[in-house]
Amino acid sequence: MKLHITNGDCAGDMLNRSERIQGDVLCWKDLLHDGPVLALPYEAYSKARTTYLMSLLKSAEYSGEITEQMIAADFVARKNRLDNIEVYDEVVLWFEHDLYDQLQLLEICHRLLNLGLATPPLSIICIDRHSEVPYFYGLGNLTLEMMEELFDQRVPLSQRHLIVADTIWNFFTAPSSENLASVAQTEIAEWPFMAAALRRFCLEYPSIETGLTLTQTYLLLTLLRAPDELPALEYTLKQSELKGLLPEGTSATERYYEVLSGPATFRRVFNHLQQLEAAPFMGDLSVRSELNRLMNADLPYISKCLVNGEEVFSLTVAGAEALQGNKQWQGGNPSDFWRGGVHLTSEAYWLWDEHLKQFNVSAYD
Helix, strand or coil: CEEEEECCHHHHHHHHHCCCCCCEEEECCCCCCCEECCCCCHHHHHHHHHHHHHHHHHHCCCCCCCCHHHHHHHHHHHHHHHHCHHHCCEEEEEEECCHHHHHHHHHHHHHHHCCCCCCCCEEEEEECCECCECCCCCHHHCCHHHHHHHHCCCEEECHHHHHHHHHHHHHHHCCCCHHHHHHCCCCCCCCCCHHHHHHHHHCCCCECCCCCCHHHHHHHHHHHCCCCCCHHHHHHHHHHHHCCCCCCCCCHHHHHHHHHHCCCEHHHHHHHHHHHCCCCCCCHHHHHHHHHHHHCCCCCCEEEEEECCEEEEEECHHHHHHHCCCCCHHHCCCCEEEEECEEEECCCEEEEECCCCEEEEECCC
């Protein structure tokens, strides 16, 4: 029997529906680009991640059914599945090229290498595009038939793959980021998408020029000027129309131009952000949390109001000044957040210098 490990419920649900791809499915659900990711024993590690994920839900104003108990139980179930890895004759990893997935691959390889058990043969499907999908954001864009075709194209992973990933994971969870920045600057033969993902992770540290992460900068840019077009959204809406998923009486074209030419609602901001990213990796909860960070700060860069019952976002004066390079985020806002194993505070504020490809650590009042 095979164990299929994938990046979330969407791909996992397709694998579970397949009559041809047999085996158990483990969905690895964690956004490791944000919050503490510490080199701790598993119980303490999962507790820290659970606490962070609950804080993310709160900051994103989540109103769904996910509870702290459900998140904690997911970490326990993940460990139990790996602790019984010997019952499987193959482990198949299903992932993509973006930062979200590449960090998950690092953790999975770290866990497998350090199990202390005989690991069955490993294989991987990891893609950055699909010839039949014009706007590929992930495995969730594929059909079940496409997933089944990819299954036949899986390639084996060696012990060397695990060792290299484990080394990078240790850099990622360390309290200092110099080694991670260094390894990101050259391509990694065993993991063809990893270096680009790590370079993108470095850009999620505050910039030495503005004190903003690249995501925060992109969000401000979405409010500075409306996009001329959002082709991925247009394609998605047309596909939804063909499948009969749009509200009755609503056309894809009508809905598209409502979003494109209307005010800066969350949907427009989110789709514009996806377009700005070379390899989008944030879901709606992460994006909403980032918007709220910019909006609820001591010196906010974003404001919002209600228009016809819908939230509409706009730049503040400080946000506009930041885009002009005339304001530093840390000059008006205290900091307390994590990137991997690195804790960014006012006393130890890690700034990324994109020109020199290195970090600068400073303190500010």
